[in-house]
Amino acid sequence: MAEYYNMVLNEEELHWFFDHIIQKPLEYETYMILLACRGKKLTDEEREYTKVGARGEMMREELIRCKGGLKQEWNFDIYRQAFYAYNCDKRFLLTPSGVPYPEHALVVYSVVNPTNEIDCIEDTFEHYNKERKNLTAAILRGSKPGIQDHLVKMPKVFEHMKSCHASHTSRRIWLDFDMDIRKECRVPKVFEEAAIALRKAGELLFGKGNFAVIKTNGGFHTLVRKECLTFNPNIFLKEVFEQADNLLFPQYVDEFVANDSSHKSKAGNNIIKRSALIPTPGCRQYDDYPWVVNKEDFE
Structure with a gap:
C-alpha cells in the first residue's frame, strides 16, 4: 500500500499567511517554495541508512505564478496547490540510498519576496x-x-x-529578522519571553499590522514591511533586547540576524542574510509547523 508525505499540517495557518503576507505577483514574478531535508535532524544511524549528508539536501523547488494568461488569476487555491504537490507518494522522493526521507527531518521553506x-x-x-x-x-x-x-x-x-x-528578488516587500534560541534554552518560558519582546519592539518601531512574528522550531522569524524600516536594522535588534523583561534574555539567544543587512554577531562574525527564506507557516518543519504569533495585529 502506498505511503504519502504529509507536508501541509495546518491549512488555516497557511491561508492566513497567504492572505496577509503574500502579495499578488506581477506578470514577470513568481514565488519559490522549497522542500528540504535537514541533516542535523538525522541521527548517525539515519545518515548512514539514508546517505543524506550532515548538511542535508535541498530536494525540490516549486514556482508559483498567476494563472489564466493575460487574466493573471491569483487566489489561495493557486498558491496552496504547490504545497500539496509535496504530499506525494514517498516513492517519488527518495534519498541517495533509495529510501524515503524521514519526515521528522523535512521542512518546507518559502521565499517571502517575489522573484524576477x-x-x-x-x-x-x-x-x-x-x-x-x-x-x-x-x-x-x-x-x-x-x-x-x-x-x-x-x-x-x-x-x-x-x-x-x-x-533574484523583484520587489522587497518584507525584510526578515531571524532569531535563533540556544538549543539548551528552547523551553516554553524562553519562547514566550522572546515573543513578547519582539512584539513590544515591533509595535514601538513599526506599528501593529506592519510586522509578523513567526514562531519556528528554533526561534522566530519577524517579517517587517520594507517601507516601515527607514532606519538601521540593528536598531530593531537592540530594541528587542531592551524590551525583554528578563535581563538574562540576551544570553538565551544564539544569533539574531537582520535580513539583507550586515552586522556583527555576539561571536564577532560578520553575517549577511539576503534571501528571506523562512519555514512556511502551516507547513511541516520537522514534527511541527511554524505559526504567526500576532495575527490579531492585522485585524
Whole structure:
C-alpha cells in the first residue's frame, strides 16, 4: 500500500499567511517554495541508512505564478496547490540510498519576496554561454575528459534557473529578522519571553499590522514591511533586547540576524542574510509547523 508525505499540517495557518503576507505577483514574478531535508535532524544511524549528508539536501523547488494568461488569476487555491504537490507518494522522493526521507527531518521553506523571472532567465543564459564556451575550448584543446565533463554539465544548465530564484528578488516587500534560541534554552518560558519582546519592539518601531512574528522550531522569524524600516536594522535588534523583561534574555539567544543587512554577531562574525527564506507557516518543519504569533495585529 502506498505511503504519502504529509507536508501541509495546518491549512488555516497557511491561508492566513497567504492572505496577509503574500502579495499578488506581477506578470514577470513568481514565488519559490522549497522542500528540504535537514541533516542535523538525522541521527548517525539515519545518515548512514539514508546517505543524506550532515548538511542535508535541498530536494525540490516549486514556482508559483498567476494563472489564466493575460487574466493573471491569483487566489489561495493557486498558491496552496504547490504545497500539496509535496504530499506525494514517498516513492517519488527518495534519498541517495533509495529510501524515503524521514519526515521528522523535512521542512518546507518559502521565499517571502517575489522573484524576477526575467533576471533568472538572463542569469541562466549567461550560465549557459559560459558552459558552451568551456565546451568549445575543451574541443579545441582536444581534451576528452574536458569534453565529457562539459557534455554532462550542458543538459543540466537549466537546473541553474531554479537555484538562482532566491537571489533574484523583484520587489522587497518584507525584510526578515531571524532569531535563533540556544538549543539548551528552547523551553516554553524562553519562547514566550522572546515573543513578547519582539512584539513590544515591533509595535514601538513599526506599528501593529506592519510586522509578523513567526514562531519556528528554533526561534522566530519577524517579517517587517520594507517601507516601515527607514532606519538601521540593528536598531530593531537592540530594541528587542531592551524590551525583554528578563535581563538574562540576551544570553538565551544564539544569533539574531537582520535580513539583507550586515552586522556583527555576539561571536564577532560578520553575517549577511539576503534571501528571506523562512519555514512556511502551516507547513511541516520537522514534527511541527511554524505559526504567526500576532495575527490579531492585522485585524
